[in-house]
Amino acid sequence: MKKKTINEKKVTDEILIAQFQQGDVQAFDVLVHRYKDQLLNYVYRFVGNRVESEDIVQETFLRVFKNKHYYKEIAKFSTWVYTIAGNLAKTELRRRKRRKLFSVSNFVNEERDFDIPDIERNPERLVDGNLQEIIIQKAINKLPSKFKEVILLRDVQGFSYEEISQILNIPLGTVKSRVNRGRLKLQEDLRFLLENKTN
Amino acid sequence: MRNSDKFEELFSDYIEGELSPDNQRHVDKHLSECSESREKVNRMRFIRDRMKNLETIKTSSSFEQRLHLRVNGFTGNSIVGKSRSRSINGWKMPALGLLMIVAFVSLFWLVDLQTNEGDLIQPQKSSFKSEITTQENTIYKQSVANSEAKIVNAALDSSHQKTKELEDKIKLANEKVRGK
Numbered sequence: 001m002k003k004k005t006i007n008e009k010k011v012t013d014e015i016l017i018a019q020f021q022q023g024d025v026q027a028f029d030v031l032v033h034r035y036k037d038q039l040l041n042y043v044y045r046f047v048g049n050r051v052e053s054e055d056i057v058q059e060t061f062l063r064v065f066k067n068k069h070y071y072k073e074i075a076k077f078s079t080w081v082y083t084i085a086g087n088l089a090k091t092e093l094r095r096r097k098r099r100k101l102f103s104v105s106n107f108v109n110e111e112r113d114f115d116i117p118d119i120e121r122n123p124e125r126l127v128d129g130n131l132q133e134i135i136i137q138k139a140i141n142k143l144p145s146k147f148k149e150v151i152l153l154r155d156v157q158g159f160s161y162e163e164i165s166q167i168l169n170i171p172l173g174t175v176k177s178r179v180n181r182g183r184l185k186l187q188e189d190l191r192f193l194l195e196n197k198t199n
Numbered sequence: 200m201r202n203s204d205k206f207e208e209l210f211s212d213y214i215e216g217e218l219s220p221d222n223q224r225h226v227d228k229h230l231s232e233c234s235e236s237r238e239k240v241n242r243m244r245f246i247r248d249r250m251k252n253l254e255t256i257k258t259s260s261s262f263e264q265r266l267h268l269r270v271n272g273f274t275g276n277s278i279v280g281k282s283r284s285r286s287i288n289g290w291k292m293p294a295l296g297l298l299m300i301v302a303f304v305s306l307f308w309l310v311d312l313q314t315n316e317g318d319l320i321q322p323q324k325s326s327f328k329s330e331i332t333t334q335e336n337t338i339y340k341q342s343v344a345n346s347e348a349k350i351v352n353a354a355l356d357s358s359h360q361k362t363k364e365l366e367d368k369i370k371l372a373n374e375k376v377r378g379k
Contacts, residue, residue, distance in 0.1 A: 029263070033263070037258055040257070044256045054259060058266055133254060156251070176211065180212075184207060184210070187243045194245055
């Protein structure tokens with residue numbers, strides 16, 4: 001069993017997908033095991049709903065299974081799978097937006113959900129790491145999609161600018177520009193939270 | 200455009216150490232002179248570092264099992280030769296559909312044919328039937344007549360019998376009278 005683990009670690013994604021294309025379903029299982037959590041992390045931060053995020057990640061793997069022959073070794077496997085997951089996440093957000101247009105709640109002020117808690121009255125709560133995460137996630141949720149996706153891929157998932165450029169199919173300069181603008185927007189929204197931390 | 204705005208475009212690269220040495224020096228100088236920009240850069244750096252350490256979300260324990268079910272549902276439990284079976288399925292469904300259409304059409308044609316044949320047979324049948332009925336009626340009438348005749352004959356026989364008995368009585372009576 002230990003030897004198998006070591007072999008799995010050595011085998012690259014590209015070798016695994018090639019084996020899967022030859023009919024080795026176990027290779028597909030290894031890829032699922034490798035990517036399921038990180039994909040969920042990305043999609044969840046994008047979409048904000050745990051159940052929907054798992055469905056999206058499931059759908060991502062199902063598409064990998066169905067369309068394995070479309071993968072060519074020109075790009076990395078991670079680029080391909082993140083492209084699929086990202087597109088599905090964006091589709092879900094667009095669908096939500098359309099649902100919201102016809103929702104009765106349009107007449108109700110829903111800003112309440114996105115209000116940042118009144119930290120200034122309770123500054124000791126700033127040390128609460130969980131609360132910080134919630135607040136940061138809310139600020140991420142408020143970002144436009146085009147900034148959110150680059151920020152998540154860069155700062156949460158740790159992709160290089162070149163990889164992000166391939167995943168999103170946008171020029172490198174555009175990636176850098178959007179990362180910068182996304183970070184500027186975030187620091188503006190989280191100003192009150194960070195004034196105590198950064199001084 | 201404010202001087203700060205011009206430098207803002209470089210803040211991300213500055214944080215990540217990706218500026219050229221010259222640009223690095225220019226931004227350093229600006230930050231030493233502008234507290235607002237300095238605070239912005241600090242906040243950006245803090246957020247970037249914090250996001251690297253956000254809690255990692257994990258999939259549920261049944262995730263892979265559910266995925267296998269969906270995959271098996273897609274493949275029909277048959278994974279080997281998948282691409283081949285796909286090509287077979289490619290013509291199978293249209294062929295099946297065509298077969299069903301042909302079956303339906305044949306069925307309707309047969310039903311229609313039966314109905315038409317019935318229409319043709321029906322008049323003959325009815326004439327034959329009426330002929331039979333006529334014959335039967337005749338036979339029946341005859342039998343009725345025969346029965347009636349029998350009854351009449353029986354009645355006649357009976358009356359003949361009685362007449363004979365009466366004649367005999369009269370004869371006896373006459374003989375008695377003569378004998379006196």
